[in-house]
Amino acid sequence: MPELKVEPLPFHPAxxxxxxxxxxxxxxxxxFLQLDTDLQQISEMxxxxxxxxxxxxxxxxxxxxxxxxxxxxxxxxxSFKLDDGFVTGPERGELRTRRYVDSAVHxxxxxxxxxxxxxxxxxxxxxxxxxxxxxxxGIYSMGVDAGEHWRNPEPKWKDxxxxxxxxxxxxxxxxxxxxxxxxxxxxxxxxxxxxxxLLDSQILEFDGILNSVYSFEExxxxxxxxxxxxxxxxxxxxxHLKLKGPVQHAIWSSQHDAWHIAGWREExxxxxxxxxxxxxxxxxxxxxxYNDSSLLLMNNGAFVESSFQ
Numbered sequence: 134m135p136e137l138k139v140e141p142l143p144f145h146p147a148x149x150x151x152x153x154x155x156x157x158x159x160x161x162x163x164x165f166l167q168l169d170t171d172l173q174q175i176s177e178m179x180x181x182x183x184x185x186x187x188x189x190x191x192x193x194x195x196x197x198x199x200x201x202x203x204x205x206x207x208x209x210x211x212s213f214k215l216d217d218g219f220v221t222g223p224e225r226g227e228l229r230t231r232r233y234v235d236s237a238v239h240x241x242x243x244x245x246x247x248x249x250x251x252x253x254x255x256x257x258x259x260x261x262x263x264x265x266x267x268x269x270x271g272i273y274s275m276g277v278d279a280g281e282h283w284r285n286p287e288p289k290w291k292d293x294x295x296x297x298x299x300x301x302x303x304x305x306x307x308x309x310x311x312x313x314x315x316x317x318x319x320x321x322x323x324x325x326x327x328x329x330x331l332l333d334s335q336i337l338e339f340d341g342i343l344n345s346v347y348s349f350e351e352x353x354x355x356x357x358x359x360x361x362x363x364x365x366x367x368x369x370x371x372x373h374l375k376l377k378g379p380v381q382h383a384i385w386s387s388q389h390d391a392w393h394i395a396g397w398r399e400e401x402x403x404x405x406x407x408x409x410x411x412x413x414x415x416x417x418x419x420x421x422x423y424n425d426s427s428l429l430l431m432n433n434g435a436f437v438e439s440s441f442q
Contacts, residue, residue, distance in 0.1 A: 211246030
């Protein structure tokens with residue numbers, strides 16, 4: 134695949150998000166970099182908090198972020214106003230010396246931030262609210278002003294209790310008026326987004342450890358550690374495909390009516406009738422819709438054109 138005439142990112146990327154005025158690229162070490170709508174860099178790298186970023190989602194013109202450092206047992210959640218940009222924050226050494234809540238170090242330049250007393254497992258959002266789940270704490274739904282809408286106990290699946298870590302939540306997404314929550318043992322809970330009421334709870338029958346889930350409306354792509362992917366829909370047969378390794382990222386392609394998957398050194402298009410695959414020399418991190426085409430963001434920070442144009 135040809136490489137675009139776009140300057141590669143100056144770091145190993147973890148994620149890139151698109152908003153109205155461009156993109157925000159985030160490194161595996163927690164650096165933030167602003168890009169314009171043509172993927173050109175318009176700022177210097179900034180690290181607001183000296184920990185790796187765990188999750189990032191957009192909420193209007195806010196970037197909601199969580200950080201986790203397992204060694205120091207530190208977890209934070211904060212929000213940035215994207216119009217204000219980012220600033221570099223404290224050094225990691227300060228986290229070692231300021232361990233109490235009343236003197237805790239917080240992300241620099243944040244609109245708001247909070248110390249967390251448990252690890253954030255997942256984070257998702259729509260245009261008006263965001264939802265996160267804390268390990269052994271529960272589900273929390275918050276608004277644009279960070280006010281709490283509702284909270285629920287931690288999701289449970291009785292038939293998964295005997296299996297080690299099978300109830301650990303690994304993915305959540307908001308589809309319309311429903312919050313979908315998934316666990317490592319393929320447990321699937323659905324909640325009313327407005328009030329948190331549990332609408333349905335089930336366990337999908339598949340022998341494997343669920344690693345990630347990508348959702349579009351009622352289409353869910355279940356990605357297992359073994360490289361197996363299952364396209365799950367309520368009222369249609371499941372579609373299964375075995376990849377060379379774990380899925381790195383996936384998006385729904387309306388153009389092809391299929392899942393566009395970045396796999397382990399491969400790019401895949403999975404539809405009801407076709408399974409097309411292309412080998413990639415490097416490791417893709419994320420698929421990105423760009424103008425009228427698709428790009429792959431690679432592990433080395435380069436952007437390349439997708440094979441499926």
